[in-house]
Structure formats: structure tokens, C-alpha cells
Amino acid sequence: MTLKLPGRLVLLGHPVAHSLSPRFQNAALKAAGVNLTYEAIDVASADLARVAGLLREADAAGNVTVPHKEAFAACCGRLSPVAQRAGAVNTFWTDDGELVGDNTDVGGFDAAVRATVGVPESPCVVAVLGAGGAASGVLAAIERWEGATARVCARTMTRAEQLVSRYPRFARAEWSVEAAVASADLIVNATPLGLEGDELPVDPALLGGAARVFDLTYRREGTPWVVACRARGLAASDGLPMLIEQGAIAFERWIGFEPDREVMRAACR
Numbered sequence: 001m002t003l004k005l006p007g008r009l010v011l012l013g014h015p016v017a018h019s020l021s022p023r024f025q026n027a028a029l030k031a032a033g034v035n036l037t038y039e040a041i042d043v044a045s046a047d048l049a050r051v052a053g054l055l056r057e058a059d060a061a062g063n064v065t066v067p068h069k070e071a072f073a074a075c076c077g078r079l080s081p082v083a084q085r086a087g088a089v090n091t092f093w094t095d096d097g098e099l100v101g102d103n104t105d106v107g108g109f110d111a112a113v114r115a116t117v118g119v120p121e122s123p124c125v126v127a128v129l130g131a132g133g134a135a136s137g138v139l140a141a142i143e144r145w146e147g148a149t150a151r152v153c154a155r156t157m158t159r160a161e162q163l164v165s166r167y168p169r170f171a172r173a174e175w176s177v178e179a180a181v182a183s184a185d186l187i188v189n190a191t192p193l194g195l196e197g198d199e200l201p202v203d204p205a206l207l208g209g210a211a212r213v214f215d216l217t218y219r220r221e222g223t224p225w226v227v228a229c230r231a232r233g234l235a236a237s238d239g240l241p242m243l244i245e246q247g248a249i250a251f252e253r254w255i256g257f258e259p260d261r262e263v264m265r266a267a268c269r
Contacts, residue, residue: 006061006204006254008091009038012051012072013209018195020065020218020268021247022027027234027267028251028259043068049075052099054151055261061093061254063247066192069105069133076101086140088133108246109216110144111187115245116237117212122147128171129201130161130190131152134216137169138190153180156219158216170180185209189215194223194238204229215239240268 009029011021017040025038046250048068052075064072068089073079076089077098089101090212113119120126126142128135131154141227142148147211150171154160160173174180181187181202189201194217203226206215213229213236221239223229228234244264 002172007059010062011040022265024267031263059094086136104246106248110141112242124185127184127187131163135190151180
């Protein structure tokens with residue numbers, strides 16, 4: 001945990017214009033009387049290492065979102081144990097002249113699932129759609145759930161197999177979405193589908209009547225997948241609760257005390 005305020009607070013991603021993080025982080029900073037501004041920076045993958053170097057020189061801290069979570073880990077001089085486990089960084093700060101990477105997606109996902117759709121009873125099967133940094137954070141959280149197993153489906157089998165190789169004790173790769181979600185107790189969308197457009201990560205008709213759904217993406221009116229799943233009577237949540245929770249954990253890493261989560265939630269309404 002940092003003992004002095006960062007020189008800058010930023011969000012790195014591509015794209016980032018849709019993100020609500022600046023809105024709720026700046027509201028929390030103002031409510032806490034902290035004289036900092038959280039800003040979003042759209043960074044292309046080719047520029048990530050250069051920007052990371054500039055942020056290190058500025059004693060910066062912040063967040064990392066798609067598609068940079070895995071790549072940014074390589075920009076850090078040190079990683080927290082959870083970031084090492086996930087192989088991905090979504091939160092960072094500067095300490096003694098080097099970037100320190102952490103992963104608050106893990107704690108954010110766990111807390112958000114428990115507060116919304118609930119963790120299924122043990123033993124449970126979790127289908128994870130996607131194989132990027134967000135999906136790895138999800139698996140790092142699921143790993144802590146007693147009796148949980150995971151099925152991972154991605155755009156390519158190679159990507160899915162690479163991810164599950166980090167979690168061989170409880171996760172396996174599946175060739176198809178249909179195989180991944182069959183009889184699953186919880187289905188997690190860890191792909192960008194839902195940020196825009198109407199494409200669904202999986203047809204709700206393929207899900208069991210007692211299945212729970214958690215979409216890491218979010219929209220103010222709800223993602224199309226969450227809306228469609230709720231229309232079928234399924235317990236479903238988008239990623240806003242997770243976004244706020246991971247952001248609150250990150251805030252404490254940067255500033256040294258917990259933010260007012262209700263202020264954060266109110267800023268997103």
C-alpha cells in the first residue's frame with residue numbers, strides 16, 4: 001500500500017471512452033478530500049511500454065483495462081502474489097522508482113458475485129467465456145471456491161488451453177460454447193461482447209433454468225445478454241458491481257484508506 005499520494009491517477013485501455021471509472025473514482029476522491037484527478041488515457045498496444053515508462057517517471061498509479069492487462073504485467077518491476085497468479089494486472093502504483101502491479105479484479109469479481117447472483121453451492125461448475133486477462137482474474141477467484149470446477153471457451157482452443165494451463169487442478173478448455181455452458185451453474189462472460197452492439201456471448205436458451213449469469217461488461221441500461229437472460233427468469237448481473245468493487249480496492253491501494261462505496265455507486269446512476 002502506498003504511503004504518499006501518486007503523481008497521477010490514470011486508466012489505460014483501448015478503447016476507454018465508455019468507462020465509468022473516471023466518474024466514480026473522481027467522485028470518491030472529491031468526497032474524501034483528496035486533491036487528485038483520475039483520467040482515462042486511450043493507449044494503443046504498440047505504445048503501452050512507452051506510456052508505462054512515462055507513468056513510472058511521474059510516480060503514477062491507476063488501472064489497466066482491455067486489452068492491456070496481460071501485457072502491462074511485463075511493464076511492472078514487481079507483481080503482487082495475486083497478479084502473479086492471474087498473469088494479469090489491472091491496478092498499479094509506483095514504489096521506489098518501479099511500477100508495482102496488482103490484480104483487484106479477483107477480489108472485485110468474488111465480492112460482486114456474492115452480492116448479486118450468489119456463489120453456487122459446492123460442488124459447482126462455472127463456464128468462463130474468454131481467455132484474456134479478465135478471464136484469468138475470474139479463474140483466480142473461482143480457484144478459492146470450495147468444490148468449484150471451471151470450463152473455459154475462447155475464440156481459439158489454443159488461447160483457452162494456454163489459460164487453463166495456469167489452473168490445471170480445476171479448469172479445462174472446451175471446444176465449443178455449447179459444451180462449456182451445458183449444465184453449468186454459473187456462466188461468466190469475460191469477453192468484450194456487450195460493450196456495444198447486440199451480439200450475445202451465448203444464447204440464453206442454452207442455459208439451464210437454475211443457471212446464474214454474470215457479465216463482466218456493463219451498460220447503463222444493462223447489457224443485451226443480461227437483459228435477455230433476465231427475460232428468461234435467470235438470475236443475472238452485469239459487471240458494474242464488480243467494476244465498483246475492484247475500483248474501491250484499488251483506491252485503497254493508492255490512497256491508503258477505503259473510499260465511500262455509496263458515493264461511487266451514486267456517481268454511476
